[in-house]
Amino acid sequence: MSTAVNATANNKQKGALQRFLDIIERGGNALPHPIIMFFYFAAGTIALSAILNMLGVSVTYDAMDRATGELMPTTVTIQSLLTADGIRFMFTNAIRAFTGHAALGTILVAMLGVGVAESSGLISAMLKRVVLATPKRLITPILVFAGIMSNVASDAGYVVLVPLGAIVFMSFGRHPLAGIAAAFAGVSGGFSANLVIGSTDPLLGGISTEAARILDPTYMVTPVANYYFMFVSTFLITILGTFVTDKIVEPRLGQYKGEMTKQADQMTPEEMKGLKRAKWAFLILAATVAALILPESAPLRDATTGAILGNSPFMQSIIVILTAAFLIPGIAYGYGAKTITSPDDIVKGLVKAMSSMGSVLVIIFVSAQFVSYFAYSNLGIVAAVSGADMLQGIGFTGIPLAVSMVVLAAVTNLFMGGASSKWLIMAPVFIPMFMQLGFTPEYTQVAYRIGDSTTNIITPLMTYFPIIASFAARYEEKNGPKIGIGTVISMMMPYTFFFLGGWIVMFIIWSMLNLPLGPGAAIML
Structure with missing residues (x-):
């Protein structure tokens, strides 16, 4: 499972990074089950809020109003959860915290389609085709790259x-x-990188525009303002993610001793027939979706702007479309392969798909309470x-x-999730200062x-982190040590180190060469 348990090499033969990760894993896994862990987090938040509230801890900053874009001095105090209101x-x-959790509806709906595709044998057959057609050395970069690209959906x-x-x-x-x-590193650690514009780009651009207008009332930050930088970043993160997976993470994990999926044999006639039907079902579905988004007045375009991406009905329904992309071909494959x-x-x-979600639902409920307490x-x-004030004072x-x-x-991302919520606080401080x-x-x-991307994969405050830990726990080896939060954090920490370091180097080089960040977006005013 991990080098901390499986490796037979003497600890002195390990590098400093491996020894450090062993300490992180042992310390993390000494903690209780993630469900109990988030219960303790919630209890700790309650106690800490009461203590800091009694001490009168508060901060004052210029807050941007989402509706008007106006900047207003705002004082925020620690709210105690042990008051009558709390x-x-x-x-x-x-x-409300449970049912409103971002992952709840998404994961349940998506698993409906995936469950049918899995039970019918479609996923196994597709993976067999992939294994037979893809060189083993390319599977890691393909998976990391697919993760990066998936964040647009x-x-x-x-x-x-x-x-x-x-x-x-x-x-x-x-x-x-x-x-x-590898997949988690691409999806979450490479959150800001992509070859196409996603919903985050116009959201952050709008916040940046309002912050810039504190000094220049005519300034506009477009959704493509960072496109060139993020385009190149896609390949950087793919390369770094591949290196970390193949050279650090997988060697450290050692030999997997659990039940392995059978190695791929040649495709059977039934599987080929099923895949053929699944292909046609997918093409028909794709044509239907295209008819709903491509015409100028298509129902899944934004009713006001006509946009396909951004906050359009198409992007809002992407999980439903993805579910159908597994469900319908899965059914077609099943009837074809009998x-x-x-x-x-x-x-x-x-x-069956829903019955496997029991532990995930419990984790979502408990973690949702913790996150809601933390926000309150x-x-x-x-x-x-406080971090922004400290940076301003460094000089x-x-x-x-x-x-x-x-x-x-x-x-900051370790303690406060959500790209837009942090940027609403930080943009009015740093954009005028940098200007x-x-x-x-x-x-x-x-x-x-x-910075916002690179620590997503090691903070339990990230919405999907406890769910990733639940996915990982499914591969706990019989009679082996448990897979807990420590396992996941120690497994993902090398990605954070390399992504942050690599991105900073690229950022410095880009700055020194004074390259454009996107169409019409320079580094210097």
């Missing part, structure tokens, strides 16, 4: 690609946790503003200041996005 919040918000990568990564790696006789790590003989078999696949207490806002200028902001964003030093808002935004 207790009422915990009781009345418990169900909302949260689909977390609920589909990450668990699929384990199955793909097992199909190649490799460790399933390495597959989870693994489905009646509608009852489809129902069995749906029920204002602990995240106080940490973010750095130029590129060192920009690199310091990258690091601050990375550290006065001659740097464009687009440059400041790039620095923020680098």
